[in-house]
Amino acid sequence: MSEFLPGTEALAGSQDDPDGIELRIGAKLEQLPIIRSLAATVAIRADFDLDSIADLKLAVDEVCSTLITRAVPGSALMCRFTLRGNEIRFLGMATSATATEPRRDSFGWRVLTTLTDEATAWVDRADAEHLVHIEIAKRKTTGG
Amino acid sequence: MTNGRESQNQRGNTADGEYEHLVPVFVELAAIAGDDPRRTELRDRLVTGHLPLAEHIATRFSHRGVPREDLVQVATVGLINAVDRFEPDRGSDFLSFAVPTIMGEVRRHFRDASWSMRVPRRLKELNLSITSASGELAQQLGRAPTPSEIAEKLGLSLEDVYEGLEAGNAYHSVSLDEALSADSDSDPLADTLGEEDAALEGVENHESLRPLIEELPERERQILTLRFFHNLTQTQIADRVGISQMHVSRLLARTLERLRQGLLDEPAAEEPQS
Helix, strand or coil, X not given: CCCCCXXXXXXXXXXXXXXXXXXXXXXXXXXXXXXXXHHHHHHHHCCCCHHHHHHHHHHHHHHHHXXXXXXXXXXXXXXXXXXXXXXXXXXXXXXECCCCCCCCXXXXXXXXXXXXXXXXXXXXXXXXXXXXXXEEEEECCCCC | CHHHHHHHHHHHHHCCCCCHHHHHHHHHHHHCCCCCCHHHHHHHHHHHHHHHHHHHHHXXXXXXXXXXXXXXXXXXXXXXXXXXXXXXXXXXXXXHHHHHHHHHHHHHHHHHCCECCCCCHHHHHHHHHHHHHHHHHHHXXXXXXXXXXXXXXXXXXHHHHHHHHHHHHHECCCCHHHHHCCCCCCCHHHCCCHHHHHHHCCCCCHHHHHHHHHHCCHHHHHHHHHHHCCCCCHHHHHHHHCCCHHXXXXXXXXXXXXXXXXXXXXXXXXXXCC
């Protein structure tokens, strides 16, 4: 059960972006504070305004809660922050037994789209365990 | 004669003079029907009239690492609850009923929003001055400030501001159990669910969501609505509700967590498709 997630190769292959920050963590709700703190730290140090920092934290929380509740028990959650120009992107991935994408008409999705500038979700299907992705982007509102 | 004077003295002592004139308003309020529009007006008069009491209690708890404006707001919520729950025909006077109610609300705020033990005093104070500076900056700029703007205003290094802001993460985040233990301070008089109802149209899980939103304390529901249905920023909400942006942020995080948990507890509403 300790082999790498499918899809980690994709992350490993992202060496063209040495500034990306990756985190691999147990897909458990108790781990949320760690991911949330990292999100805040990334946004604080990118000099985002306080509203955007708080929004990103809430959005990352939402992404990860969604993924964790779908994740195969005992599996890991992969997180990745990318900073480019005025934008922070966050990608979360989890293995799930179901290949369903998060519904775009759910309240959770409304939360995500309100808090971020971009939100997308897709599933890489495999035989039994599918890899669910949710990616969000938050841009600076102030020209800094 | 003697009797009359005695009862006058007694009342003078208990009602503290300052709020004496409000006593008949409670009687009036209790006497009119629940749907009478005058209720709102009387209730407002009672709340406004007793505001100094809430401010007084908030002041007693300030200088403990929580912004005073947040404490005043929290104490006011306690006051509103006290006004709504007070029954004048029960024989006790309002103040002896209200003071513990308000203190309870303030204490709960400390419990919910306290610092975790290990945060050094310097960081708590740093975080507090950042909170107040960002409130002022938000007024000037009309938007939330950035860490570098805060650093400039406070004459601190960026690294200090980063540290102070990150210390905010060590604010005791409310445990799931705590967040779920029903705070029964939802206020039936202010139940204005029409707005949320309209906004929830078209949301897939609104059937399961509506009762969860209805159960939220009034303030949490208001903040949720302003952020996700009216698209106000946290700074705008902070300004409107009269609390700090940091407090709005914490309340939103807690509310979303509560809703998510509530939706999870629903019998699997989502069937796999395609």
